[in-house]
Amino acid sequence: MLEQNNAPNPALPTPVQPVSSPIIEVAHLVKRYGPLTAVDNISFEVHEGEIFGFLGPNGAGKSTTIKTLCTLVKPSEGQVKVAGFDIMGQSDAVRQQIGIIFQDPTLDSGLTAVENLEFHCMMYHVPRPERSDRIKYVLDLMDLDAHKDRLVKTYSGGMRRRLEIARGLLHRPRILFLDEPTVGLDPQTRNYIWQYVRRLREIHKTTIFMTTHYMDEAEHCDRIAIIDHGVIVALDTPAALKRMVGEDQLELTTSDNTLAARIIEDYYKLSATERDDRLTLQVAEADRFVPALLGELPRLASNLVVNTLQIRKPTLEDVFLKLTGRLIREEDEGKKDERRLNLRKRRRL
Numbered sequence: 001m002l003e004q005n006n007a008p009n010p011a012l013p014t015p016v017q018p019v020s021s022p023i024i025e026v027a028h029l030v031k032r033y034g035p036l037t038a039v040d041n042i043s044f045e046v047h048e049g050e051i052f053g054f055l056g057p058n059g060a061g062k063s064t065t066i067k068t069l070c071t072l073v074k075p076s077e078g079q080v081k082v083a084g085f086d087i088m089g090q091s092d093a094v095r096q097q098i099g100i101i102f103q104d105p106t107l108d109s110g111l112t113a114v115e116n117l118e119f120h121c122m123m124y125h126v127p128r129p130e131r132s133d134r135i136k137y138v139l140d141l142m143d144l145d146a147h148k149d150r151l152v153k154t155y156s157g158g159m160r161r162r163l164e165i166a167r168g169l170l171h172r173p174r175i176l177f178l179d180e181p182t183v184g185l186d187p188q189t190r191n192y193i194w195q196y197v198r199r200l201r202e203i204h205k206t207t208i209f210m211t212t213h214y215m216d217e218a219e220h221c222d223r224i225a226i227i228d229h230g231v232i233v234a235l236d237t238p239a240a241l242k243r244m245v246g247e248d249q250l251e252l253t254t255s256d257n258t259l260a261a262r263i264i265e266d267y268y269k270l271s272a273t274e275r276d277d278r279l280t281l282q283v284a285e286a287d288r289f290v291p292a293l294l295g296e297l298p299r300l301a302s303n304l305v306v307n308t309l310q311i312r313k314p315t316l317e318d319v320f321l322k323l324t325g326r327l328i329r330e331e332d333e334g335k336k337d338e339r340r341l342n343l344r345k346r347r348r349l
């Protein structure tokens, strides 16, 4: 597939970016929609050159935060500075500094890639003599030059997303906002999009602010704010967040999970969560705990059978579970993604 052959080498390491002064400063931001508080008193800073992510479930307030930072939604309370400009008093200056890739697609599928980019240049007052060079540059950067004269409706989902990113770069923003950049795309294409985003950061030191509800996607970020019901419940590097959970994760299925959970709680003083026919618990040293558990269980409950047992290292899902008591994808996310994808497909026609 041409699109994938042209992709950057996934094996390239990502250099660690030096942390500098904040390019986004958010203090006590609140956004209410009538009685609903979509964003509830959040404060954070993003540093120049950072890839910063908001991770949270549906309705957590991710898009509302992005739209507020991008001056598209007015805050109810709080102060926000983007690239040193106030989002309320200096919204035009803020808009010159940022590029936005919205959660839902906004390309005109009846136009070619170049035509879409030309239209954006016009909207952003990119000087006419510079337009063709800039268009060529962003198409090259996203490996789309060979497809530039094709109608967007003939593009794959991954190519469209890359074109949206290319478009967001035309006016040379210092900060790129990506709202769910890879939702509905297959894992391989998602991976390629990430290679391009990292390339962008390496070449231009562009600051990336993104939202996602994909755990693996959040791993690409230098730092992540975990947001739930409009509140930031944790903010740190992915590694530090996972250290919060710290212990090994043990997942088992048994002939009677409720009984097994009770025994584990009574006998080992460990709390086991029952979910989707599985028991999950955290233990300090799974390789010692598991043989002890399997040795003791027949004595403690002779009829109890352990069917499957899995040990794994903590993930961001475990962090979310620990902080909120819920899984991030507890709602039927697959179905929601499918709906979004279908919406995108309909818009292509």
Ligand SMILES: Nc1ncnc2c1ncn2[C@@H]1O[C@H](COP(=O)(O)OP(=O)(O)OP(=O)(O)O)[C@@H](O)[C@H]1O
Pocket: 033, 036, 038, 056, 057, 058, 059, 060, 061, 062, 063, 064, 065, 103, 213
């Ligand atoms: N224009 C609006 N009017 C009223 N309520 C809104 C509006 N926009 C968002 N909301 C509500 O605010 C809350 C946060 O929505 P938001 O779109 O920010 O969530 P999200 O984290 O981006 O979710 P998703 O993962 O589904 O994109 C939700 O309860 C949503 O219904």
Ligand SMILES: [Mg+2]
Pocket: 062, 063, 064, 103, 179, 180
């Ligand atoms: Mg959203």
